[in-house]
Amino acid sequence: MSEVLQSLFVLGSSHHQAPLEVRERFSLTAEQTQSLQKKIYADEDIRECLVVNTCNRLEIYGLATTPDIEPRIRDLLCQEHGLSRELFDAHSFWHTNLEALQHALEVCTGLDSQMVGETDILGQMKGAYASARDAGCTSTVLNRLFEKSFQAAKSARSQTAITRGQISIGNVAVDLASRIFGKLNSSRVLLLGSGDVSEKTAQALKSRGVADITVSSRTFENAHKLAHQLGGAAIEFSDFEAQLEHFDIIICSTAAPTTILSQGNLTPALKQRPERPCFLIDLAMPRDIAPDVEKLENVYLYNLDDLSAIANENLEQRRAEIDHAREILKRHAWTLWLQLRRRELMSRS
């Protein structure tokens, strides 16, 4: 190896490379993520690895003993999850060394997020790191990389105003609901699934005085717990279809592998309430609501991409702050890169 750390890499696909319909094909469950991480780590040329899987990105960070690892990692991922290699290659990126470092820092800071400046990604990165570290898949290099990335993210946020004026998914949903229903005090909300973003969205709607919130999840205990937090009621997942007609706003965030709402089960419900519009928010990955539902009269369907695009409409006003944050992260990345190289050289000598 002529250059230390020349095989630090990140292979991934995010909203920058892949549209929603492609991203949902790359999406993994928590179990699949763990399994993939173990299989990559089992490769004899991989020294460390970490897999991040969120609704908008699938990324594999790793340190290899050879610079020629890229095709093997791509093959492994595609074979493991039955993905088309051509499709994945067309919608993915590969960064190495300093670029990989800079990328990790920008992801942790929220600069690479679909809603630039959002803070949820830091928690998701911390979760992925904790999981990989507990599984013994990370060691000195990735441990230092991620711990320093978390510090750099906080530093960039505190020194810039990238989060100022940032609009959350919940706020966008509330604004859209107001454009559909006006006052929300007679609107009834159904939460399908108990994801973090959907919970925040429901809370934003609750703060605007929606009539009531009902939660339904495959695990009734989870639904009951969330319903209790939101001051609402829980219903069995098997019952939600029969009760669709009673709800004005339906927020979906289940981990179902296929859609749970389609024209087939929505049309009878809409016939029971022809004068009242229906606002559907699909926060799931893969999507919970069939896209052709949008064609139904009186139905307004918004998915993650739609909500993020609206939330980013004030992005230009924050452009200067985003550039400033990127410059700060570049300095952090360069310092970290030098530290990692020095450590690697010292450990070799």
Added chain:
Amino acid sequence: MLQDIAMTDRTAFAIGATIYLAAFLFGCIALLLKKPYPRAAMFALLSGGFLIQTLGLNLRGAAIKACPLGNTFEIAQFIAWSLVLLYFIVGPVFRLRLLGFFVAGLTALLSGGSLLLPAWDQPYPAGIFGGNPWIELHAALAIFSYGVFAIVALVSVMFLIQQHGLKKKQFKGLYQYLPSVQQLDLMAKRLMITGVIFLTAALLFGAVFWINNPHLVPMFKLGVTCFIWAGYIVVVILRLQKKLVTRRHAIAAIILFLLAMASLWPVQSARHTESIPSSSATTDAK
């Protein structure tokens, strides 16, 4: 007192139309600057236009010694006036954003457009209503109902714009200032019912006159009026049965209003050609 005012009725109508146009342009500029216009300013401008237009109608009424509804020009002016009057009534109740802007646009078009078409302001014999107050009430109610249908059409246009924005995921510009689709739909439904009640009442008063004087009511006018009324009745019934709702209801309201407007000119022409009454004869208003 009206004789002391040194202004012709057409001058008053022209000033009124100019103020309505100014109100509309004021709204346009505010929207282009991506700012909601101050409601008080829009209200003040529309009030100014309304007062001057009221003066114009009074001057015209004093000149013909009857309710000024004898030709297409006067009817267009009366509909525009009714539209603004309705805005003053329903605006504060429903507090619909941008309604004033749309009302200003349509009144400027109706009021200003009718001024630009001299053929619409044909002279007609004095005492066209023959001093029959019931037939004047019939005419006034019928034209007022057209004002209601005008505001229904405007609300329906606003509904379609907002719905288009929501379906196409548009968030900026005009869309963010429009009221919600549900509010607009509900308002269109209520106003449509109100308009049909006024038009039905107008037709009932007219029917009593027609039964007593069938030779004085042109059949073409009667047929077209009944056709418009039947159209609105069908839409209201289908709406109450929840068979014609939201988007299709909005489209129906706009088409019916355009048909009603399009019928004014031939109806008026038919009246002048088919039945020119003597100065003592009574005739229908519309």
